[in-house]
Amino acid sequence: MTVASRTRKEWERRLPDLGSEWTHWRLEGDGGLIALVPGERLMEALRAVSDNAQRYSSINASRARVNANGECTAIEKLVVEISNRANDEKMVGALGPE
Numbered sequence: 381m382t383v384a385s386r387t388r389k390e391w392e393r394r395l396p397d398l399g400s401e402w403t404h405w406r407l408e409g410d411g412g413l414i415a416l417v418p419g420e421r422l423m424e425a426l427r428a429v430s431d432n433a434q435r436y437s438s439i440n441a442s443r444a445r446v447n448a449n450g451e452c453t454a455i456e457k458l459v460v461e462i463s464n465r466a467n468d469e470k471m472v473g474a475l476g477p478e
Contacts (some may be wrong), residue, residue: 387468391429392422394462395441402443406455407462409436416444416452429463439463 395405398419407414409432417425429439441462445454450477 382442386406388426388430391426391462392459395422395425396456396458396460398441398443402445402456404452405443405445406442406444407432408440408442408459410438412436418448431466433463433465436446436463437465 398405405415405419407417407425407428412414414432414436415425415428417428425441432439439462440459442459443456444452445455447453
């Protein structure tokens with residue numbers, strides 16, 4: 381899916397800061413796991429959102445911690461909506477084409 385750069389920037393702004401305690405973003409679409417992305421791979425996280433934005437009505441992110449074995453050991457209870465198909469389409473429509 382081709383995504384307007386302003387929509388992608390909005391998704392980036394919505395991703396929660398990982399700080400020192402958290403290592404990954406856990407991305408979910410309509411409650412199902414999409415990806416567990418390391419914090420140093422911002423573009424990979426945004427690509428996962430972009431690739432799935434039309435598949436799911438809502439994509440959420442939470443912060444997670446992964447151990448040396450690649451196992452997710454903790455997930456923060458706070459969930460942030462990154463993409464909402466209806467809102468993303470309204471934003472692009474209201475702002476017009478790039």
